[in-house]
Amino acid sequence: MDAKWVLLGILIAVVIVLAAAVGPGLAGFWGLDSDADASVHVGAILPLSGKNARYGELERQGLELALSEINAGGGINGKPLGVDFEDSAADPKQALSAWQKIRLESNAPLVISGLSNICMALSASADADQTVLLATDCSTASYSSPDDYSYRIVSSNAFEGAEMADYLVSIGVDSVAVLQINNDYGLGYFPAFRKRFLERGGIILIQETYAPEQRDFRSELSKVVQADSEALLLISYAPDAELILKQRTEFGILLPVFAAEPIENAEFLKNAGRDAEGIRFFKAGLSTPKGLDFVEKVKRLLGKEPETNIARAYDALWVAATVLRKCDANESDSGACVKGKLDRLSGFEGVLGAVDFDDNGDVHIPYVLKTVRNGKFVLYEGN
Numbered sequence: 001m002d003a004k005w006v007l008l009g010i011l012i013a014v015v016i017v018l019a020a021a022v023g024p025g026l027a028g029f030w031g032l033d034s035d036a037d038a039s040v041h042v043g044a045i046l047p048l049s050g051k052n053a054r055y056g057e058l059e060r061q062g063l064e065l066a067l068s069e070i071n072a073g074g075g076i077n078g079k080p081l082g083v084d085f086e087d088s089a090a091d092p093k094q095a096l097s098a099w100q101k102i103r104l105e106s107n108a109p110l111v112i113s114g115l116s117n118i119c120m121a122l123s124a125s126a127d128a129d130q131t132v133l134l135a136t137d138c139s140t141a142s143y144s145s146p147d148d149y150s151y152r153i154v155s156s157n158a159f160e161g162a163e164m165a166d167y168l169v170s171i172g173v174d175s176v177a178v179l180q181i182n183n184d185y186g187l188g189y190f191p192a193f194r195k196r197f198l199e200r201g202g203i204i205l206i207q208e209t210y211a212p213e214q215r216d217f218r219s220e221l222s223k224v225v226q227a228d229s230e231a232l233l234l235i236s237y238a239p240d241a242e243l244i245l246k247q248r249t250e251f252g253i254l255l256p257v258f259a260a261e262p263i264e265n266a267e268f269l270k271n272a273g274r275d276a277e278g279i280r281f282f283k284a285g286l287s288t289p290k291g292l293d294f295v296e297k298v299k300r301l302l303g304k305e306p307e308t309n310i311a312r313a314y315d316a317l318w319v320a321a322t323v324l325r326k327c328d329a330n331e332s333d334s335g336a337c338v339k340g341k342l343d344r345l346s347g348f349e350g351v352l353g354a355v356d357f358d359d360n361g362d363v364h365i366p367y368v369l370k371t372v373r374n375g376k377f378v379l380y381e382g383n
Contacts, residue, residue, distance in 0.1 A: 039075075039079055039080045039081065039082045040075070040076040040079050040080070040081050040082070040324060040332045040333075041081075041082045041083070041084055041106035041107075041108045041333075042081070042082075042083055042084070042108050042109070042110045042111065042112065042317070042320050042324075043083070043084045043086065043098075043099075043102035043106070043108040043110070043111035043112065044059075044060070044063055044083050044084065044085045044086065044111070044112045044113070045086045045087075045088050045095050045098045045099060045102070045111060045112070045113040045118065045122070046059050046060060046085065046086075046087065046088060046112075046113065046114055047087070047088050047089060047090040047114070047115055047118070048060065048085070048087040048088075048089070049087050049089045050089045050090050050091075051090070051239045052090040052115065052237065052239070053089075054238065054239075054265050054267045055114060055115065055137065055262075055265070055309055056087070056088075056114065058265065058307055058309035058310050058313070059112075059114055059136055059137070059309050059310070059312070059313035060085065060313070061302065061310050061313070062309065062310035062311060062312065062313030062314035062315075062316075062317075063083055063085075063112065063313045063314070063316070063317050064083075065297075065298070065301065065302075065310070065314055066313070066314045066315075066316075066317035066318050066321075067081060067083055067317060069318075070317065070318070070321045076321060076324045076325055076332060077325055077329060077332075079332070081321060081324070082106075083112075083317070084102050084105065084106050084108060086098035086101060086102060088113070088115070088118050090115055090117070090118065092117055092118060092120075092121035095113070095118045095121055095122055096121060096122065096125065099111065099122055099125050103129055103131065107333050108131065108333070109131060109132060109324075109332070109333050109334055109335040109337070109338045110131065110132040110133075110134055110320050110324070110335065110338050111126070111131060111132070111133055111134070112134050112135075112136060112313070112316050112317065112320065113133060113134075113135055113136070113138070114135060114136040114137040114138060114309075114313075115137065115138060115185075116137075116138045116139060116140035116143065116183065116184035116185040116188065117183050117184045117185075118138070119133065119135045119138030119140075119143055119150070119152070120138070120140065120142065120143060120184050123143070123145075123148070123149075123150045126148070126149040126150055127148050127149050127150075129335070130149060130335040130336055130339075131149060131335040132149050132151060132335050132338045132339050132342065133149055133150050133151065134151050134152065134153065134316050134319065134320060135150070135151065135152035135153070135154065136152070136153060136154065136309070136312040136313050136316050137154050137262075137309055137312060138152050138154065139152070139154045139155065139156060139157040139160065139185065139188065139261075140156075140157060140184040140185050140187065140188030140189075141156045141157060141158035141188035141189075141191070141192060142184065142187070142188055143156070143184075143188075144156055144360040144361070144362055145360055145361075146359045146360050146361075147359075148361070149335065149339055150361050151342055151357055151361035151362075152361065152362060152363065153312055153315055153316050153319060153350070153352075153355055153363055153365070154284070154312060154363070154365065155284070155362070155363065155364055155365045155367070156188070156362055157185065157188045157189045157192070157260070157261075158188060158189075158191075158192035159192070159364070159367075160189060160192075160260065160261060160282055160367065161188075161189040161190065161191070161192030161193035161194075161196070162192050162193065162195075162196040163282055163367055164193055164233070164258060164260075164282060165192075165193050165194075165195075165196035165197035165200060165202065166196060166200065167282075167369065168197065168202065168231065168233075168258065169197070169200040169201070169202055173202070173230050173231045173256075174201070174202055174203060174230060175202065175203040175204075175205050175229045175230045175231075176197070176202065176203075176204055176205065176229050176230065176231045176232070176233050177204075177205055177206045177207075177208075177223075177224045177227045177229040177231070177232050177233070177255075178190065178193075178204060178206065178207040178208070178232075178233045178235065179208050179210065179217070179220055179224070179232070179233070179234050179235070179236065179244060180207060180208070180209050180210070180235040180236075181209070181210060181212055181235060181236050181237060181240060182209040182210060182211055182212065183212050185235075185237070185260070185262070186209065186235045186236075189235045189260055190207070190235055193233070193235075194207075205227040205228070205229045206223050206224065206227045206229070208220040208223060208224075210240070212237075212240075214240070215243055216247075217240075217243060217244045217247050218247055218250075218251075221244070221247055221248055221251050221253065222251070224248075224251075224253060224255075225251060225253060229255065230255070230256075231255055231256050231257070231258060232248070232253065232255045232256070232257045232258070233257075233258045233259070234257065234258070234259040234260065234263075235259075235260045236259065236260060236262070236263065237262045237263075238262055238263045238264075238265055238267065238268040239271075241259060241262075241263045241268065241272070242268055242271040242272045242275075242276075245257070245272050245275035245276060245279075246272070246275050248275070249275050256278065256280075257278070257279045257280075258279070258280050258281065259279050259280070259281040260281060261281055261282060261283045261284075261308075263276075263279070263281060264281070264283050264307060264308060264309075264370065264377055265307055265309065266304070266307065269372065269375055269376070269377070273375075276372045277372055277373070277374075277375075278371060278372065278373075279371065279372050280369060280370070280371045280380055281369075281370055281371075282367040282368070282369055282370070283308055283367060283368065283370050284308055284311075284312075284352045284353070284365045284366070284367060284368070285308075285352075285366075285367070285368035285370075285379070286306065286308075286311060286351060286352065287368065288349075288351070288352075288353060290349055290350070290351050291311070291351045291352060291353075293351075294306060294311060294314070294351040298310065305377075308352070311350075311351050311352050312352065314350075314351060315350035315351055315352055315355065318348075318350065319342075319345070319348060319350070319355055320338075322345070322348060323338050323341035323342050323345060324338065324341075326341045327341060342357055342361075343357065345357060352365050353365045353366060
């Protein structure tokens with residue numbers, strides 16, 4: 001064979017290999033299937049930077065764990081599932097930009113996101129684009145709405161607030177001082193707590209709101225001292241609660257402290273130290289057989305106890321995979337198909353409990369009472 005034809009053959013082979021490696025541009029030119037064409041994508045908009053990055057990193061771990069299992073089990077009807085991660089930095093404007101990027105680059109039919117202010121900012125875009133927004137830790141009560149593209153796998157914090165009120169009354173707490181973050185989460189929790197606590201005969205002696213970026217709480221804590229209440233309730237994210245607890249110690253406030261669920265993460269324990277001992281809060285638990293198996297799996301694979309945010313993200317991606325597998329191949333990028341399958345989802349058992357969406361796209365995952373004992377989050381035992 002002429003040497004020039006041998007050389008030409010080698011060059012063509014090299015170009016084909018390179019085309020397959022570099023992606024859809026050259027691969028499409030040479031008539032090859034690209035990874036982009038062969039896979040199904042969902043988006044994930046998480047706080048991966050800033051003071052709330054601790055939540056986003058936990059959720060990323062849960063998504064990656066589920067993703068490895070889903071693809072090991074055949075992906076989505078034989079196609080690999082991909083997750084396109086974007087950083088919200090807990091900022092609604094940045095989250096909206098991330099949403100548009102995901103829509104333009106992968107046309108994902110479903111986007112997973114967290115934090116109440118972010119989900120509230122994205123919900124209108126979900127409806128406009130007919131793209132499902134599946135929230136992991138967006139628990140603000142105002143997220144509930146019927147007949148739209150917004151869903152969540154965390155209970156509304158209206159239930160959390162009411163349950164905390166019932167608990168305080170049950171242990172004989174008649175009066176309380178409340179410090180509340182002024183964001184969507186706090187604005188969902190406090191009205192439900194107030195309504196139930198007052199109905200049960202309780203008295204809210206003071207209720208102080210604070211800005212999400214606030215770091216000095218001495219003014220609010222001085223009012224707590226003056227109020228002379230029987231307990232202190234923190235409707236706070238973990239970074240705020242850490243500072244409040246430390247500054248409370250400086251004031252010599254010895255009241256029992258109760259909190260909202262966002263305090264549960266390892267960084268909170270590290271930063272708050274002994275100031276966190278004895279704090280009580282409600283959170284979804286991992287007490288079912290499937291949940292207990294998940295605990296052992298995370299210990300084995302990640303070398304730590306799983307936090308609830310990891311479990312919620314894990315469940316969220318498995319919910320997404322379950323409904324995507326029910327859509328036909330030509331509907332794998334159809335938000336309308338995903339929404340229809342979510343509306344009819346039944347019998348899905350997540351690691352945190354049964355996922356059955358109501359007319360508002362909400363689920364009702366039961367809470368357990370937890371506390372900090374000897375530097376660890378544990379189930380609370382006692383009254």
